[in-house]
Each structure stands twice: as C-alpha cells, then as structure tokens.
Amino acid sequence: MPPASVASTYVLHPTPLGDVLIVSTxxxxxxxxxxxxxxxxxxxxLTHALxxxxxxxxxxxxxxxxxxxxxxxxxxxxxxDVPLDWRLARGFTREALQAVSRIPFGETAGYxxxxxxxxxxxxxxxxxxxxxxxxxxxxxxxxRVIRADGSIGDYGGHPETKxxxxxxxxxxxxxxxxxxxx
Numbered sequence: 274m275p276p277a278s279v280a281s282t283y284v285l286h287p288t289p290l291g292d293v294l295i296v297s298t299x300x301x302x303x304x305x306x307x308x309x310x311x312x313x314x315x316x317x318x319l320t321h322a323l324x325x326x327x328x329x330x331x332x333x334x335x336x337x338x339x340x341x342x343x344x345x346x347x348x349x350x351x352x353x354d355v356p357l358d359w360r361l362a363r364g365f366t367r368e369a370l371q372a373v374s375r376i377p378f379g380e381t382a383g384y385x386x387x388x389x390x391x392x393x394x395x396x397x398x399x400x401x402x403x404x405x406x407x408x409x410x411x412x413x414x415x416x417r418v419i420r421a422d423g424s425i426g427d428y429g430g431h432p433e434t435k436x437x438x439x440x441x442x443x444x445x446x447x448x449x450x451x452x453x454x455x
Contacts, residue, residue, distance in 0.1 A: 279303070279323055279360065282330030285312060286339045289346050290434055293411065296327045297334040301358035304408040305338060307434060322361055342411065348445035351378035353412045361408040365393065369403035376417040379446040381439070383421045397421075405429060411438075 281303055285292040294312050296304040296319055304319055320326040331339075337355050344350035362370055372390035376382045382390070384397040384404075391400065404415040410429075416438040420426050428435035 279358075280325060281319075281323060281327040282332055282335065283312075283316065283319075283327040284329070284331050284335050284339070286335075286342060288342055290437065293342060295335045295338055296323075297332045297338070298358060299332045300334060301356040302334050302338050302409070302412065303358045303361065305412050306408075306410045307431075309431060338412070345411070346441070348441070348448055351442075351445065355412065357409060357412065362403075362406075365391070365396065365399055366403040366406065368392065369396070369400045370407055370409065370413045370415070373400075373404065373407075373415055373418055374413050376414055378414075379442040381417050381419045383419055385421060387418055401426075414438075417442075 279298060281296050281298050283294060283296045285308065286295055288307070290307045292308045292312070294304070294306050294308045294315055295302060303323070306315060308315060316327060334355060338353070341350055341353050341355060345353070359367055368391045369387060372387050373382075375390060376387075384400045385394070387400045388394055388396040393399070400418065404418050407413055407415050416428060416435045418426075425432060425435050425439065
C-alpha cells in the first residue's frame with residue numbers, strides 16, 4: 274500500500290559533495306540525497322512515491338538538517354539529530370536502515386553484520402538493497418556499510434562519494450584526538 278499523499282517542500286543545499294536535495298514537511302525530513310545530475314529525475318521519483326509534487330521551499334526540518342550538514346562536513350558533527358519521516362522505508366528496509374543508524378561515526382560494518390543488528394542474520398543482500406534505496410543518504414550513514422571483504426562498494430554508482438565520506442569521518446576523528454580541525 275503506497276503512503277498517503279503528503280505536502281512537502283524541497284531545497285538544494287550546497288555541500289562539498291555538490292548539492293544535496295532535502296525534501297521535508299515542516300516537522301520532518303522525508304528524503305536527503307546528493308544530486309549528481311539534474312534534480313528533476315529525483316524530484317519526479319519522489320513525486321510518484323509521495324503522491325504529490327514537492328514544492329520549492331525551506332521548512333524548519335530542512336533548515337535544521339542544512340545546518341547539521343554544514344557541521345558534519347566541517348567535522349563538527351558526528352551524528353544527525355533531525356526528525357525523519359519514514360514513510361518511504363517500510364518493513365525490512367526500515368529495520369535495516371535503523372540498524373545502520375547505530376553504526377558509530379568513523380566506523381564501518383559489513384552487510385552481514387547489519388543484517389544481524391536488524392534481527393535477520395541471513396539477510397545481508399537485503400541490507401544491500403535497503404542501503405541502495407534509502408531515502409536518507411548521509412543522515413542514515415549507509416556509507417558506513419561495507420562488503421565482507423573490506424572493500425567499500427559502489428554507493429549508488431558513486432564510490433568516490435562513499436570514499437569521501439569515510440575519509441571525512443576518519444579525519445574528523447583524528448582531528449578530535451589531536452585537537453585539530455578537519
């Protein structure tokens with residue numbers, strides 16, 4: 274059953290990765306993704322999923338996430354604290370993504386480990402699907418999920434983004450330990 278239509282707004286927030294598309298209601302973030310090409314395709318997919326077209330605009334939730342993204346990219350934030358609207362992630366996908374949310378900043382976990390954390394130890398491939406289809410890139414740190422052999426994987430066809438995020442977190446931890454900024 275598709276989620277009920279929900280009025281939402283979107284904003285493109287600049288980051289070191291390029292623009293991040295944030296779709297939100299006034300109360301919560303519905304979706305957050307780096308935009309690699311024209312945001313129109315992502316907005317069209319969200320329009321279909323939500324049953325209504327997001328309109329340009331900045332909600333309190335998007336403004337709060339934008340500020341937290343800025344802090345994250347400067348190494349001053351290690352966890353996001355914004356309300357999430359989970360309507361686009363149901364069932365096991367939601368369970369897996371909530372497990373991913375528990376992977377500490379600067380650490381990684383394998384797909385199989387996340388499956389165990391989600392209570393489904395034989396669902397490593399399904400964890401991969403959940404990570405690939407997350408509505409919350411960055412906020413739910415799917416970049417911290419790696420392959421069993423220790424390689425980082427694709428990150429939606431953009432392994433350079435995943436490497437950038439893992440390196441950013443590593444530098445932030447190193448900076449915190451030595452008292453230096455990222």
